Amino acid sequence: MSGILDSIIINAGAEYTALDFFTHPSNVQGIPISKFSAPGSGADTSVVSRGSTTTRAFYSIGSVPSRIPGTRDIKGFFSFLSGLAWSFNLTSPRTYRGNLINYPDDGRRYLAFDDYVSNQLFPLPPQLGRNMEYTYEDYQMYFTLYLGYYEGKNVNFGVGPIYGLAVYRMDIIEREHRVSSVKNQLQELKGLRLLLEYNIGQYFPETILYNAYLFLEITSFGDLDGKGLNIKNQVTTANGLPAPSLYMNMTTYRMGVRKEIQLSKVPHKKEEGPAYPPLQNLPSAGLPPKEDTKSDSENPG
Template sequence: MNAGAEYTALNFFTHPATVEGAPVRKFTDRASDPESNVVSRDSNVTRAYYSIGSVPNRIPGTKDIKGFFSFLSGLAWSFNLTSPRTYRGNLINYPDDGRHYKTPEEYLMNQLFPLPSQLGRNMEYVYEDYQIYFTLYLGYYEGQNVHFGVGPVYGLAFYRMDILQNDTRISSVKNEVQDLKGLRVLFEYNIGQYFPDTILYNAYFFAEITSLGSMDGRGMQIRNQVTTANNLPAPSLYMTMTTYRFGVRKELQLSKETPKKEEGPAYPPLKNLPSAGLPKKEGDIQTTSSETENPG
């Protein structure tokens, strides 16, 4: 079980609109990525959280592999299930800035020179999800007190998203499923070594960075029901999520440990008997002779 804090940055964006097959890049935002148009202010959230998961485990049968396939000994895996978390933020000029257009030329001009955020279309979103995912560590180092791993993340997110404009809900989707793809970097340090006789004997301080929706450069597609100013379907909305977490991981033991047997000799010590092939001591021989001579 993990207990700690997280810092999450959400970004919503769309792919550039096209006119006759050519993408349209906004002239008012020259620093933006030409492959995407960011339509949200950064939604940064810091909060406590809970998650249930497994510690990184080696792939069965690969720990002691030698030779050409020795690289398999560096693989590990883990899974995580997070509690629901809610994020709020603003969408800026999505799916357009609110101006009506009648001709393709007007549409093109509105895309190239959108209104500033103070004058354009502004909406508020409420996004909530919980996630279950697996991490495949392609490189995992497990020392006595330090663990480090890096690898891709695969899983599912179950989410809902509401979009509000002027206190009116204009889009609401629920019980949607989205596949998760991303990358994780994990660092752990054994703090239980300083508390050997307490419940924290196997506790670890951990710090991790998980970036979702950025492996293929397209982000996670999020369903919505928003329309443009001309009541046309809005372009698809995508999302990326980068989470920074730190806290304490405590391993829960669900079964009772088998008590260890006291170590001792494998066989009882041999007695000093003739049948054991050992010579008798001189004292033993004299005692036996005297007992024979004086039986009474």
């Protein structure tokens, strides 16, 4: 397969994305507080989002997975390098909408320390607590380093980490008032990708789809270190204090067709055999062509 300077890839398909926002538990003198009545609570995180899945068409531009130069035929101790590959992707902007439940608190004011602890341990149920709507939009630019990449005749398979950047904006609306709006924020992307491709172009060798692949791709951002992707916001608690950090996990399932577009001129293959077809009736050793000899014998003198 060609590298990024030789070709680009156009992907067309459908995606299903699960987008979850959560917070780390509050601390009182360094001791995490676990919420007993909030769904999704745990020792590490508390999920505060709802209705954050979406399915839509998408477009992206990138490169085909390519071997690291000079590693394909390595033998011996460093032979594991022959299984490495990389690719680049740039996605189109996508918008996600959903609700934040009881973030950063359930809306009850507290005047004393014991009220604060009680509200954290026993928040109001989502039906009675705080409910805010959010709109999240981003586009992503990232590299994938496939630590294991198999390139067969008609099947390709790869898995490896992702690293890149995302530019995002997020609006949070509570009771028809925008309480937070951040724009053009940069976010470091870390994640993991699983890729499976099947060559459907083998069934259309004489068409423009001769090198088209059907692909299945699973991409997860924010799961490598368990901390999620930090998202800036301007929401305050019911008492007007700064809200705890909001984090995000995004898992995307994509299925579609990718088509390689060649950017550089493909060198012509050298044909076997002579450069020119043999000439007919070529005189040799001064002898006339056969048809001339035959005509002369039929008409002597």
